[in-house]
Amino acid sequence: xxxxxxxxxxxxxxxxxxxxxxxWINPKLFWGAGLLLAVVALGIIGRVFWNLDxxxxxxxxxxLPPVGFENLRGQEGAWHHPIGTDGSGRxxxxxxxxxxxxxxxxxxxxxxxxxxxxxxxxxxxxFIGGRTDDIIRVLSDVMITIPxxxxxxxxxxxxxxxxxxxxxxxxxxxxWQSPTRLIRAQVLSMKQSGYVQMARLSGASxxxxxxxxxxxxxxxxxxxxxxxxxxTSIVTAVGLEVLGLGPQRIPTLGRTIYEAINAGALxxxxxxxxxxxxxxxxxxxxxxxxxxxxxxxxxxxRLRKL
Amino acid sequence: xxxxxxxDLSIDFPTARGVVHALxxxxxxxxRGRRLGIIGESGSGKTTTALAVxxxxxxxxxxxxxxxxxxxxxxxxxxxxxxxxxxxRRVSYIPQGAMNSLNPVMRVTDQLKDAIxxxxxxxxxxxxxxxxxxxxxxxxxxxHVGSLYPHELSGGMKQRVCIALGVILNPELIIADEPTSALxxxxxxxxxxxxxxxxxxxxxxxxxxxxxxxxxAQSVDELxxxxxxxxxxxxxxxxxxxxxxHPYTRELVASVPLVGGESFLGSASVAPDFAPGxxxxxxxxxxxxxxxxxxxTALHPMSFSLHGDxxxxxxxxGQSGSGKSTMASIMLGFNPPTTGRVLFEGQDIARMSPQQxxxxxxxxxxxxxxxxxxxxxxxxxxxxxxxPFRRFGYATSDAQVQESMHQACQAVGLDPALIxxxYPHELSGGxxxxxxVARALMLNPKLLVADEPVSMVDASLxxxxxxxxxxxxxxxxxxxxxxxxxLATAYHVSDYVMVLxxxxxxxxxxxxxxxGDPQHPYTQLLIASIPWPDPDREWGGxxxxxxxxxxxxxxxxxxxxxxxxDVSGFRLDVGE
Numbered sequence: 001x002x003x004x005x006x007x008x009x010x011x012x013x014x015x016x017x018x019x020x021x022x023x024w025i026n027p028k029l030f031w032g033a034g035l036l037l038a039v040v041a042l043g044i045i046g047r048v049f050w051n052l053d054x055x056x057x058x059x060x061x062x063x064l065p066p067v068g069f070e071n072l073r074g075q076e077g078a079w080h081h082p083i084g085t086d087g088s089g090r091x092x093x094x095x096x097x098x099x100x101x102x103x104x105x106x107x108x109x110x111x112x113x114x115x116x117x118x119x120x121x122x123x124x125x126x127f128i129g130g131r132t133d134d135i136i137r138v139l140s141d142v143m144i145t146i147p148x149x150x151x152x153x154x155x156x157x158x159x160x161x162x163x164x165x166x167x168x169x170x171x172x173x174x175x176w177q178s179p180t181r182l183i184r185a186q187v188l189s190m191k192q193s194g195y196v197q198m199a200r201l202s203g204a205s206x207x208x209x210x211x212x213x214x215x216x217x218x219x220x221x222x223x224x225x226x227x228x229x230x231x232t233s234i235v236t237a238v239g240l241e242v243l244g245l246g247p248q249r250i251p252t253l254g255r256t257i258y259e260a261i262n263a264g265a266l267x268x269x270x271x272x273x274x275x276x277x278x279x280x281x282x283x284x285x286x287x288x289x290x291x292x293x294x295x296x297x298x299x300x301x302r303l304r305k306l
Numbered sequence: 307x308x309x310x311x312x313x314d315l316s317i318d319f320p321t322a323r324g325v326v327h328a329l330x331x332x333x334x335x336x337x338r339g340r341r342l343g344i345i346g347e348s349g350s351g352k353t354t355t356a357l358a359v360x361x362x363x364x365x366x367x368x369x370x371x372x373x374x375x376x377x378x379x380x381x382x383x384x385x386x387x388x389x390x391x392x393x394x395r396r397v398s399y400i401p402q403g404a405m406n407s408l409n410p411v412m413r414v415t416d417q418l419k420d421a422i423x424x425x426x427x428x429x430x431x432x433x434x435x436x437x438x439x440x441x442x443x444x445x446x447x448x449x450h451v452g453s454l455y456p457h458e459l460s461g462g463m464k465q466r467v468c469i470a471l472g473v474i475l476n477p478e479l480i481i482a483d484e485p486t487s488a489l490x491x492x493x494x495x496x497x498x499x500x501x502x503x504x505x506x507x508x509x510x511x512x513x514x515x516x517x518x519x520x521x522x523a524q525s526v527d528e529l530x531x532x533x534x535x536x537x538x539x540x541x542x543x544x545x546x547x548x549x550x551x552h553p554y555t556r557e558l559v560a561s562v563p564l565v566g567g568e569s570f571l572g573s574a575s576v577a578p579d580f581a582p583g584x585x586x587x588x589x590x591x592x593x594x595x596x597x598x599x600x601x602x603t604a605l606h607p608m609s610f611s612l613h614g615d616x617x618x619x620x621x622x623x624g625q626s627g628s629g630k631s632t633m634a635s636i637m638l639g640f641n642p643p644t645t646g647r648v649l650f651e652g653q654d655i656a657r658m659s660p661q662q663x664x665x666x667x668x669x670x671x672x673x674x675x676x677x678x679x680x681x682x683x684x685x686x687x688x689x690x691x692x693x694p695f696r697r698f699g700y701a702t703s704d705a706q707v708q709e710s711m712h713q714a715c716q717a718v719g720l721d722p723a724l725i726x727x728x729y730p731h732e733l734s735g736g737x738x739x740x741x742x743v744a745r746a747l748m749l750n751p752k753l754l755v756a757d758e759p760v761s762m763v764d765a766s767l768x769x770x771x772x773x774x775x776x777x778x779x780x781x782x783x784x785x786x787x788x789x790x791x792x793l794a795t796a797y798h799v800s801d802y803v804m805v806l807x808x809x810x811x812x813x814x815x816x817x818x819x820x821x822g823d824p825q826h827p828y829t830q831l832l833i834a835s836i837p838w839p840d841p842d843r844e845w846g847g848x849x850x851x852x853x854x855x856x857x858x859x860x861x862x863x864x865x866x867x868x869x870x871x872d873v874s875g876f877r878l879d880v881g882e
Contacts, residue, residue, distance in 0.1 A: 193679050194674050194676050194678075194679030194680040194681075195679060195680055195681055195682040195683075195690075197640065197672075197674065197680075198674075198680050198681075198690060198742075199682075199693075200640070200667075201638070201667060201671055201672055201694070202667070202693055202694030202697055202698075203664055203667040203668065203694065203697045203698060204693070204697065213682055213684075216682075216684040216685075217682070217683065217684050
């Protein structure tokens with residue numbers, strides 16, 4: 001119960017007010033999106049300015065450290081390979097330029113497919129109800145209890161080599177449940193709401209009610225759910241890759257870590273080999289987390305501090 | 307000594323559009339044993355005042371000036387811990403919808419026990435038991451209620467448990483914030499009687515917050531009238547009601563519709579100019595319609611037919627749970643009847659071709675209770691008006707749509723330039739509800755179902771909105787089903803009234819007979835339980851509210867429907 005007095009308080013208030021007015025101008029969203037865009041930019045700019053052939057085995061000297069460091073053999077880092085090379089003579093920078101966008105791509109694709117499936121099933125369950133609802137509900141409830149990594153490990157080891165898209169499709173099969181449940185619950189409550197009844201009175205078709213009246217109001221939830229799903233999908237993909245079950249011929253961040261561990265990079269103190277991909281993954285997750293928190297503030301005004 | 311002194315209290319809420327002064331320089335005091343009413347519309351600062359006294363103001367609101375003293379205690383200077391000890395022991399608060407503030411997973415006894423132990427430390431079990439029993443007895447609840455969970459109690463019982471909780475530590479001041487707003491009139495009378503009795507017994511001061519002038523007239527000694535955070539009138543209740551000085555108070559007192567009083571509608575000047583329906587066929591017809599929800603019968607078999615040739619307003623009155631909203635959703639085709647048929651111009655609405663269905667939708671429109679929910683928050687408000695207009699093929703050009711929207715807005719007293727193109731959250735409840743009426747006007751249906759159209763709108767606006775709806779009948783020839791729990795407004799607007807009780811029509815006929823001179827015991831009870839804004843008029847009959855409720859429970863379900871006369875164009879039958 002203290003009054004805000006003085007100029008300083010006024011200034012702070014003024015700044016907070018502006019933030020209150022436009023929720024999209026939000027430092028969390030800004031930094032999060034910035035980090036993710038930086039990863040994408042790394043992929044694009046790298047492809048233009050760096051020789052990607054260096055990602056092939058034996059393209060460079062083995063186990064070179066980044067510039068300014070020395071490896072156990074006393075070799076110094078060189079500008080030809082600014083962040084070092086791995087145990088089979090591949091340039092780390094080239095690996096990352098190719099690998100980082102790949103990880104993001106798997107996450108986005110899996111999440112996009114999962115969300116579409118979730119929107120379709122959620123609307124069907126909520127709108128049609130009855131037997132359809134029962135089947136979809138039981139199916140998603142059962143699926144939610146199955147750990148995806150367990151199934152994917154089995155499937156992928158039986159499959160052998162998979163492509164990135166195939167892996168995204170497989171992961172998408174495990175990220176549709178939570179959007180389905182979320183949308184079903186929202187649709188059920190919205191079906192009773194005054195404006196949907198008004199729309200029915202206005203002679204609106206079912207399609208109109210679903211996509212023009214309900215869906216726009218679901219957008220904040222969908223955004224949040226989408227970002228959360230991207231995170232889950234990347235974690236799952238990296239998990240599989242680190243186990244050596246991802247795509248064999250395409251460099252990904254997870255596969256680089258797998259090879260580093262396999263080659264004993266930890267013992268040989270080749271920290272750049274596993275450390276740089278890990279750092280990049282960390283940045284991606286922090287970016288996604290910040291975007292998610294930022295979107296939360298956009299869709300839930302109560303979280304905005306005044 | 308005064309139990310509460312509030313001096314020059316100001317409360318500010320900083321928001322995006324600058325600081326809102328929720329309360330400005332409010333001063334009043336209330337002595338022990340006295341009852342003070344605070345009346346005003348939503349947003350006038352009533353609840354904010356109460357929360358400030360409790361030091362429970364929601365952020366970002368803060369007290370920007372003035373003082374609050376509870377007897378010798380300076381409330382604003384207390385530490386959080388001292389304030390915690392003062393709450394309930396010195397001042398208790400019965401919040402709005404107190405029935406939802408009981409913990410659903412605790413027996414009610416334990417909730418009372420918690421209150422005592424939290425303030426007085428460990429207490430012997432025997433002492434606790436007798437005190438809680440006394441508290442229950444004090445609010446007229448049987449002892450076994452204590453071992454029940456909140457969901458096992460009725461609304462009125464829960465409200466009385468909350469009162470027991472509020473007075474168990476004998477506070478000097480009780481603040482009751484619209485304690486009966488969610489209850490029907492019969493229970494409202496019982497709860498208010500309980501509250502007054504308890505308050506008198508423990509000699510506490512009572513602050514009653516509300517918007518119902520009638521309830522105030524029957525309950526308080528002194529009245530404070532708030533408008534936009536400013537005290538506009540303060541004085542003895544009788545003086546304020548009989549001789550209001552401020553124009554706003556005058557408006558508040560005058561806006562309460564009275565049974566038998568002067569009509570708030572004015573005289574209808576426009577000559578009826580109606581479009582006759584298809585010759586010979588009734589506009590809407592119920593054929594032994596009956597609705598069950600599982601075991602429970604929501605609506606007992608009834609039949610009626612309404613001819614639209616001469617527009618009528620048919621009121622359906624009853625308490626919550628009487629089946630009146632079920633009737634509305636059956637009429638609109640949202641909810642199929644268990645047995646029986648609903649016919650629109652001779653066509654069963656459950657078996658319509660898409661073409662007929664469109665015709666039905668076009669001609670049967672509705673106004674719902676909640677003006678907040680009726681607009682899709684994603685769209686600007688004109689979407690709600692223009693979408694059905696285009697959908698039903700009335701639109702010829704964009705300019706014509708705009709033109710019709712402007713006309714409809716003006717017809718319900720809204721300025722189209724200020725209202726259209728805005729988002730629903732930018733409008734007040736009253737504005738939204740008038741827009742919904744404007745929507746109905748634009749579509750020009752043959753029948754309008756108005757389900758509690760004014761129950762969530764501030765009192766001063768109710769008369770205006772009802773007048774808007776009433777005008778639809780006269781100037782546009784629209785027949786209306788007016789569904790309400792408010793007998794006084796039904797008395798004025800309707801041509802025919804049916805009173806529903808537990809899904810059964812108990813009394814029906816022209817309003818002058820049914821409401822002016824009720825014959826069925828249930829109708830009589832309902833009318834006797836209305837609190838009148840007249841201090842000289844006794845609230846309720848000679849019986850106490852508790853006796854009334856007992857009589858209601860014992861009421862023979864087989865008392866036949868009392869028919870009190872007919873109007874042309876509407877015929878009602880009950881039974882198979």
